[in-house]
Amino acid sequence: xxxxxxxxxxxxxxxxxxxxxxxxxxGVEPVAQHxxxxxxxxxKFLIMGNGGSAADAQHIAAELVGRYKVERPGLxxxxxxxxxxxxxxxxNDYAFDTVFSRQVxxxxxxxxxVWGISTSGNSANLVAAFAAARSMGVTTFGLLGRDGGxxxxxxxxxxxxxxxxxDRIQTAHMLIYHAICAYLxxxxxxxxxPVGACAGA
Numbered sequence: 077x078x079x080x081x082x083x084x085x086x087x088x089x090x091x092x093x094x095x096x097x098x099x100x101x102x103g104v105e106p107v108a109q110h111x112x113x114x115x116x117x118x119x120k121f122l123i124m125g126n127g128g129s130a131a132d133a134q135h136i137a138a139e140l141v142g143r144y145k146v147e148r149p150g151l152x153x154x155x156x157x158x159x160x161x162x163x164x165x166x167x168n169d170y171a172f173d174t175v176f177s178r179q180v181x182x183x184x185x186x187x188x189x190v191w192g193i194s195t196s197g198n199s200a201n202l203v204a205a206f207a208a209a210r211s212m213g214v215t216t217f218g219l220l221g222r223d224g225g226x227x228x229x230x231x232x233x234x235x236x237x238x239x240x241x242x243d244r245i246q247t248a249h250m251l252i253y254h255a256i257c258a259y260l261x262x263x264x265x266x267x268x269x270p271v272g273a274c275a276g277a
Contacts, residue, residue, distance in 0.1 A: 120152035125193035130157035176205035197225020206230035221245035
């Protein structure tokens with residue numbers, strides 16, 4: 077029997093409603109606040125993941141460097157999944173497990189956020205990157221699934237979606253990071269000049 081599109085969507089929505097409760101989302105707010113504080117302090121985001129989570133990393137960086145919903149200054153975010161020359165050269169000459177940690181060692185500074193996205197929480201290259209970041213005193217943020225895996229213990233900040241199915245975790249991740257992008261939009265929305273101080277100057 078063919079799977080019904082409507083039943084698949086309904087099942088996904090039901091699973092998300094069970095997990096993304098008001099109590100769960102209340103825990104996302106302090107993470108968003110911390111991210112905003114780091115940006116105000118001159119920090120940047122280094123974002124990474126594998127497969128669909130690599131696409132999410134690029135998506136987030138695009139929303140922040142460009143904009144999400146409102147006009148505001150660009151926010152510094154780099155997806156470590158996009159430079160194919162670095163990724164292929166390092167993986168070919170050394171190991172794919174260290175393809176992100178090498179970039180973290182090179183690009184990260186205290187005050188930055190190393191942001192890893194993993195539905196399992198056990199991606200070896202993210203584990204290595206988080207270990208490198210912590211050794212440098214750089215804050216780690218895991219957007220994770222299932223029980224958080226190994227990355228949960230290496231995350232200074234963590235949002236863990238306790239679902240088993242990869243696709244539903246990814247859907248929840250997108251809802252969460254879009255909500256974070258909306259929060260950052262408002263935090264960095266320019267204040268209008270109420271008196272037109274520069275008019276006619």
